[in-house]
Amino acid sequence: MEESEVKLIRRCQTGDKDAFGAIVKRYAGAARGAAVLILGSYEDALDASQEAFVRAWRHIRTFDTEAPFYPWYAAILRNVCISKMRRRSGRRTVELVDGQARSSADSDPILLAERNERRDRIWRAIQALSPPHREIIVMNHFQGLSYKEIAAALDIPIGTVMSRLHAARQVLKSSLSDEEE
Amino acid sequence: MNCDEFKPMLTGYVDGELSAELRAALEQHLDGCEACNRELASLSRLKEELAMMKFKEPTDVELERYWHSVYNRLERGLGWVLFSLGAIIVLCYGGFKLVEEIVRDPGVAVLLKVGIVALVFGTVILFVSLLRERLAVVKVDRYSKEVER
Numbered sequence: 001m002e003e004s005e006v007k008l009i010r011r012c013q014t015g016d017k018d019a020f021g022a023i024v025k026r027y028a029g030a031a032r033g034a035a036v037l038i039l040g041s042y043e044d045a046l047d048a049s050q051e052a053f054v055r056a057w058r059h060i061r062t063f064d065t066e067a068p069f070y071p072w073y074a075a076i077l078r079n080v081c082i083s084k085m086r087r088r089s090g091r092r093t094v095e096l097v098d099g100q101a102r103s104s105a106d107s108d109p110i111l112l113a114e115r116n117e118r119r120d121r122i123w124r125a126i127q128a129l130s131p132p133h134r135e136i137i138v139m140n141h142f143q144g145l146s147y148k149e150i151a152a153a154l155d156i157p158i159g160t161v162m163s164r165l166h167a168a169r170q171v172l173k174s175s176l177s178d179e180e181e
Numbered sequence: 182m183n184c185d186e187f188k189p190m191l192t193g194y195v196d197g198e199l200s201a202e203l204r205a206a207l208e209q210h211l212d213g214c215e216a217c218n219r220e221l222a223s224l225s226r227l228k229e230e231l232a233m234m235k236f237k238e239p240t241d242v243e244l245e246r247y248w249h250s251v252y253n254r255l256e257r258g259l260g261w262v263l264f265s266l267g268a269i270i271v272l273c274y275g276g277f278k279l280v281e282e283i284v285r286d287p288g289v290a291v292l293l294k295v296g297i298v299a300l301v302f303g304t305v306i307l308f309v310s311l312l313r314e315r316l317a318v319v320k321v322d323r324y325s326k327e328v329e330r
Contacts, residue, residue, distance in 0.1 A: 017252065017255065020255075021248045021251075021252065024247070024248050024251050025244045025247070025248055028239055028243075028244055028247045028248070029236050029237065029238050029239045030236060032236070032239070032247075033236030033237070034236075046247075046250075050247070050250055050251045050254060051254070053251045054251060054254045054255055054258065057255055058258075112234060112235075112236065112237065114233075114235065118230070119230075119233070119234050122230060122231065122234060123234070137231075140196070141228075141231040141232070141234075142231075142234075142236070146198070147193070147196070147198045158198075162189060162190070162192055162193045162198065163189045165192050165196075166188070166189040166191070166192035169192060169224060169227055172227065173223060173224075173227055176227075
C-alpha cells in the first residue's frame with residue numbers, strides 16, 4: 001500500500017531522500033506534462049520540472065504538511081518555467097513569451113494519453129493561447145488547482161482567476177470552432 | 182445584472198467555485214435566459230473534453246531515470262557550493278601570494294609589476310561587481326523565489 005503523502009513529507013523534512021523520491025515519482029508525470037504545455041519543449045519541460053523538485057526539496061522544511069504538496073509544487077514549477085522562458089528569450093521584463101510554445105518542434109502532444117484527432121487539436125489550441133491564458137488553463141485543467149490555489153500561485157484575486165479562466169476558455173472555444181469550420 | 186455580467190460567472194458555476202449567493206442569483210437568471218444556457222452548455226462540454234485529456238503515466242524505467250536525475254541535482258547542489266567556496270579561497274590566496282612575490286622581486290620591471298597588480302585588482306573588482314549585480318537581480322526577481330506555504 002502506498003504511504004500517505006503527509007507521512008512522506010514528514011520524512012522528507014527529516015532529510016529522507018528516499019521519501020522525496022516517492023513524492024517525485026508520484027507527481028513526475030503531471031509535472032512533466034504541465035511543463036511541456038507551458039514551455040512547448042520536452043527537453044526544457046524535463047529540465048524545468050526537475051529543477052522545481054530540487055527547489056521544493058530545498059524548502060521542504062518550511063512546507064506545511066496540512067496542505068497538499070502538488071499545488072505548492074505547481075507554483076514553484078510555474079516560477080521555474082517563467083525564469084526559463086525569460087532566459088530563453090534574453091529579456092528581463094517579459095513574463096510568459098507569446099508564441100514560444102508554438103514555435104517549438106516538440107509541441108506535438110507526445111505526452112497525451114489516449115490520443116485522438118480532437119484531443120490533438122485541443123492540445124494545439126492550448127499551445128496557441130496567449131501565455132496568461134495558457135498558464136491558467138494548464139493550472140486549472142491539467143494540474144487540478146482550485147481558484148484559491150491558482151490565486152495564491154499567481155498572486156491575483158480569485159475574481160481575476162475566474163474572469164481570466166473564462167476569457168481563456170472563450171478563446172479556446174473560438175479557436176476550436178474556427179478549425180472545425 | 183445583465184448577461185455580460187453573468188457570463189464570466191458561468192465559468193465559476195461550471196467549476197463549482199461560486200459562492201451560494203452568486204450561484205442562486207445565476208440560477209435565477211438561467212431560468213429565463215436562453216443565451217446564457219447555451220453558453221453554459223458549451224462551457225460544460227469544453228470542460229468535459231479537457232477532463233478527458235490525461236497525461237501519459239511515465240513507465241517505471243522513465244520514473245527511475247527521472248528520480249536519478251533529480252537526486253543527482255540534489256547531491257550536486259552541495260558539491261557546487263563547496264567547490265565554489267574552495268575555488269574562491271584558493272584563487273584569492275594564490276593571487277595574493279603571486280602579487281606579493283612579484284612586488285618583492287627586484288628583477289621584475291616596475292611596469293610589469295603595476296600591470297599585474299592592476300590585473301589582479303581589476304579581476305577582484307569585476308568579480309565583486311558581478312556578484313552584487315546577481316544578488317540585486319535575485320532580490321527583485323519574484324520568479325526566483327519560492328512560494329511560501
